[in-house]
Amino acid sequence: MEHAVQQLAPLAVTPAGFLWLIPLFPLLGAVINTTCGWWLQRKFGKPVIHIIAVGAMVLSFAVGCVAFAKMLGLPGEERFLQNTLWTVLTAGPVHVDLAFALDPLGMMMVLVVTGIGTLIHIFSIGYMAEDPAYWRFFAYLNLFIFSMLLLVMGDNFVIMFFGWEGVGLCSYLLIAFWYTDPAKAAAGMKAFVVNRFGDFGFILGLFLLFWGLGGVWHELPTGKLSYQPNVPGQQLRIFSGEPATNSAEAEHRETIIEIGPTLNFRQLRDQVVIQATGVADRLLHQKLFGFGLLAMVGILLFVGAMGKSAQLPLSVWLPDAMAGPTPVSALIHAATMVTAGVYMVARLNFIFALSPTAMGWVALIGALTALFGASIGFFQYDIKKVLAYSTVSQLGFMFIGVGVGAYWAGAYHLLTHAFFKAALFLGSGSVILACHHEQDMRKMGGLGKLMPVTRKTYLWACIAIAGFPIASGFYSKDEILWKAFSQQHMSLLGMPAAWLGPLIYCVGIIVATGTAFYMFRSYYMTFTGEYRGGHGHEDGHGHGTTPKESPLSITSVLVVLASGAVLASLLGLPAIWTNRPPILEYFLEPSLPATVHFTEHPHWMEWLFQLIGVSAGAVGWLFARALYRDGKSPVPARLLARWKRAWTVVYNKYYLDEIYGATVVRGSLLFARILSWIDSRLVDGVVNLAGEVTRLFANLDGAIDKYIVDGAVNLVADCTIGAGRGLRRVQTGRIQTYLYGALAGALVVVLLNFLIK
Amino acid sequence: MTSMMGHLSLSHFLVVGGLLFCFGLMTVLTRRNAVAMLMGIELILNGANVNLVAFNHYVAGGLSGQIFALFVIVLAAAEAAVGLAIILAIYQMIRNIDTANIASLRH
Numbered sequence: 001m002e003h004a005v006q007q008l009a010p011l012a013v014t015p016a017g018f019l020w021l022i023p024l025f026p027l028l029g030a031v032i033n034t035t036c037g038w039w040l041q042r043k044f045g046k047p048v049i050h051i052i053a054v055g056a057m058v059l060s061f062a063v064g065c066v067a068f069a070k071m072l073g074l075p076g077e078e079r080f081l082q083n084t085l086w087t088v089l090t091a092g093p094v095h096v097d098l099a100f101a102l103d104p105l106g107m108m109m110v111l112v113v114t115g116i117g118t119l120i121h122i123f124s125i126g127y128m129a130e131d132p133a134y135w136r137f138f139a140y141l142n143l144f145i146f147s148m149l150l151l152v153m154g155d156n157f158v159i160m161f162f163g164w165e166g167v168g169l170c171s172y173l174l175i176a177f178w179y180t181d182p183a184k185a186a187a188g189m190k191a192f193v194v195n196r197f198g199d200f201g202f203i204l205g206l207f208l209l210f211w212g213l214g215g216v217w218h219e220l221p222t223g224k225l226s227y228q229p230n231v232p233g234q235q236l237r238i239f240s241g242e243p244a245t246n247s248a249e250a251e252h253r254e255t256i257i258e259i260g261p262t263l264n265f266r267q268l269r270d271q272v273v274i275q276a277t278g279v280a281d282r283l284l285h286q287k288l289f290g291f292g293l294l295a296m297v298g299i300l301l302f303v304g305a306m307g308k309s310a311q312l313p314l315s316v317w318l319p320d321a322m323a324g325p326t327p328v329s330a331l332i333h334a335a336t337m338v339t340a341g342v343y344m345v346a347r348l349n350f351i352f353a354l355s356p357t358a359m360g361w362v363a364l365i366g367a368l369t370a371l372f373g374a375s376i377g378f379f380q381y382d383i384k385k386v387l388a389y390s391t392v393s394q395l396g397f398m399f400i401g402v403g404v405g406a407y408w409a410g411a412y413h414l415l416t417h418a419f420f421k422a423a424l425f426l427g428s429g430s431v432i433l434a435c436h437h438e439q440d441m442r443k444m445g446g447l448g449k450l451m452p453v454t455r456k457t458y459l460w461a462c463i464a465i466a467g468f469p470i471a472s473g474f475y476s477k478d479e480i481l482w483k484a485f486s487q488q489h490m491s492l493l494g495m496p497a498a499w500l501g502p503l504i505y506c507v508g509i510i511v512a513t514g515t516a517f518y519m520f521r522s523y524y525m526t527f528t529g530e531y532r533g534g535h536g537h538e539d540g541h542g543h544g545t546t547p548k549e550s551p552l553s554i555t556s557v558l559v560v561l562a563s564g565a566v567l568a569s570l571l572g573l574p575a576i577w578t579n580r581p582p583i584l585e586y587f588l589e590p591s592l593p594a595t596v597h598f599t600e601h602p603h604w605m606e607w608l609f610q611l612i613g614v615s616a617g618a619v620g621w622l623f624a625r626a627l628y629r630d631g632k633s634p635v636p637a638r639l640l641a642r643w644k645r646a647w648t649v650v651y652n653k654y655y656l657d658e659i660y661g662a663t664v665v666r667g668s669l670l671f672a673r674i675l676s677w678i679d680s681r682l683v684d685g686v687v688n689l690a691g692e693v694t695r696l697f698a699n700l701d702g703a704i705d706k707y708i709v710d711g712a713v714n715l716v717a718d719c720t721i722g723a724g725r726g727l728r729r730v731q732t733g734r735i736q737t738y739l740y741g742a743l744a745g746a747l748v749v750v751l752l753n754f755l756i757k
Numbered sequence: 758m759t760s761m762m763g764h765l766s767l768s769h770f771l772v773v774g775g776l777l778f779c780f781g782l783m784t785v786l787t788r789r790n791a792v793a794m795l796m797g798i799e800l801i802l803n804g805a806n807v808n809l810v811a812f813n814h815y816v817a818g819g820l821s822g823q824i825f826a827l828f829v830i831v832l833a834a835a836e837a838a839v840g841l842a843i844i845l846a847i848y849q850m851i852r853n854i855d856t857a858n859i860a861s862l863r864h
Contacts, residue, residue: 734856734857735859736785736786736787739786740786743782
């Protein structure tokens, strides 16, 4: 079997009772700022709010560092910190604990989330300083970090899904933060609704996987398939290491692996990864409606990732999400939340690696999205829109990485992207703040002289994303593309497609060129030439007329992030440079048990490909420099006039929103209208009919009551009255009459007496 | 006494008792005066008393008939007292003791 999972031991769990503190601090911060933030802000001023929020982040990051130190002190195969708090529910085979776990992959994510999260919190102090809803912003941010940490650290699918939905909620809250603007509120709703589509797929995949672990299909004599659940609670005993010399030692080394449906990542990993359990084989051969179960699970789970990570065709929400405040764009829509899909695929690498179809699907969608995002990024004028499409495109790169099986490279790109994209977004935030909330790059220019720190950090981040070997983006992107080229075992719709890897490589190189082009375009348009903006709006809340450098709380964060973007390259220096695996690959190895086979290529080819990668970046950079430097070249305008129609199509995002509007939105509305018609005509009709019938019966019943029952009663009464009327005549009141009566009676008795005798 | 009793048989007493009863009944039925009616009732009762005493002497023997008659006399006295009291009350109310007029209880 080509994509078999290698023989591995079960994960050794190291208890770490303090893990729950990591999400606790942001939760506390969120609770405090939500419940009494407005009061604190009115009473003590804004510093209290951000001291609480940033303090929570710093504490959380500190505990994360402690966990990191503890993890580094453990041998590689024992790097799985676990902390169970309590059982949430037990129902049949479903057992859910409120538990946190950290393996190297989760550790990396926790450090990124809390570390970059802290920096962005600090940035927000300066950026949001004038917003009256300061407390609300920080409460949401902390709540977001809490949810993201649950997503990352959850020991089982339930906790992860809780976080998954939580970040979606926070994303909605923060995009629509300025909810008085209908467009921004609509953008928030759009993000939320589009994510629901993805979550639907995700949860279906989850159910399918859970179900697939629990049973097998049997063919009945009639030819139909029937599902038969396995006996639950199977156990497999595994002895690690060499054969034991005595029974006590054997007991010590023995590990029991539970086989059966589970929601726990570790149990899932153990039973799938260890071949002796036979679970992997069983999953591979299971079919559902003629499709491989694993392929369906992989594709459905990836649909969830498509929503969360804005992949085609669910990418439409991310550019609109830029309506939120810029720190939100940096934190949620660039560095952390949108990478949740990548994280999820990497976390379930052992599932995806079993299905070449799922891998091919992930990688292909990733490549298409990368191309799609980059091409739109070419022509945007809104600086944040450029960055948004760049994010879509870079997420595509990450999915290429995790799709072709280079899980560590995908995770590495996630890390480097978190740094440079956060730096870019915050740089753009600094620019937007300086330009009085102007986001159109046509009205910027020449800001390099006015904002030197912002310019330098933005430039370094551009270098990183464009893929020059002096910063980190090169290393992660190059590794992804190289692995894509070497991957020839993916399949498409069940058909082996060896050409898919190289094709994705070519797309990737084109996208890399484009990336360098549009990033440097934004750099040149913003920072070089003459300032094209007006003199700001004169609303008298402290803005100067010309842009000036942002305060220290903003620039210091930019410097840290840009340094991170450069220094992160040390984590992934290629093996052919240093003759040993990259640090990050070595670190992440315990989390990524899936072994994917790559075609071996000679070293010169890898050197050559690195050269191609750098040249692609350089070409893009040179084009951008020629066209946009100082804003003097007339060529862009001429090109624009020449290719007006193509430009219009791309500028309008290939009309994807309009297509959605025409199909999904109008379809939904039509469907709603049909349902409304059915409701008002058919359902209401049936209800009214039932009402009429009931009324008819009631009337009938009323008539019976009135005429028959009451009639009988009245008849009795009338008879009594009549009898009374008749008999009262006898009562004359004349005593003689009575006496005559008595005498007559006595005579009758006497007469009768005689007659009877 | 015995010789006198010799030609007095039970029938004689029964005839006297019957006559008394009939006179009483006639009085009660025909007179409208309440006092006269009371007197008629006395006649009826005494007619019955004659029968009781006569049957006791000729047929039953012992004293039970005599005692029965004594009870009837006592009851008749009581009845006359109550009856006269009612008649007096009625007379005070409507100044009349004609029973034809005492029909106001009818309704």
